[in-house]
C-alpha cells in the first residue's frame with residue numbers, strides 16, 4: 001500500500017566541482033559579498049513576487065549560480081521583476097535584489 005504524505009524527496013544528483021565554471025560565481029562574490037551569508041532558508045523564494053505566476057525559484061537560481069552552474073538558467077533570470085521583496089525578508093541581510101541584477105549583468109557581459 002502506497003501512502004502520500006504531501007511532500008516528495010528530491011532526487012540526489014552528483015556535482016563535479018572541478019568541471020563547473022566558477023568565473024561568474026567568483027565575480028558575484030566579489031561584487032556582492034553579502035551573498036556568502038546565505039543559509040538557504042528559502043524566505044526569498046517564499047515571498048518572491050514572481051514565484052506564484054511563473055514558478056521562479058530565486059533560491060535555486062542563486063544557489064546554482066554560486067555553485068558554478070550559471071548557464072543552466074539564463075531564461076529564468078528574465079522572470080525577476082526587481083521589486084526587492086526578497087532583500088527585505090532575508091534573515092541574513094543578503095541583498096538578493098542586487099544579486100539578481102549582478103547575475104544578469106555578468107551573464108550578459
Ligand code: SF4
Pocket residue numbers: 037038039040041042043044045059089090091092093094096
Ligand atoms: S532569504 Fe536570504 S538566507 Fe534565505 S535563502 Fe534567500 S538569500 Fe539565502
Ligand code: SF4
Pocket residue numbers: 044047048049050051058079080081082083084085086087096097100
Ligand atoms: S526582486 Fe525578483 S527575485 Fe526578488 S522578490 Fe522581486 S521578483 Fe522575486
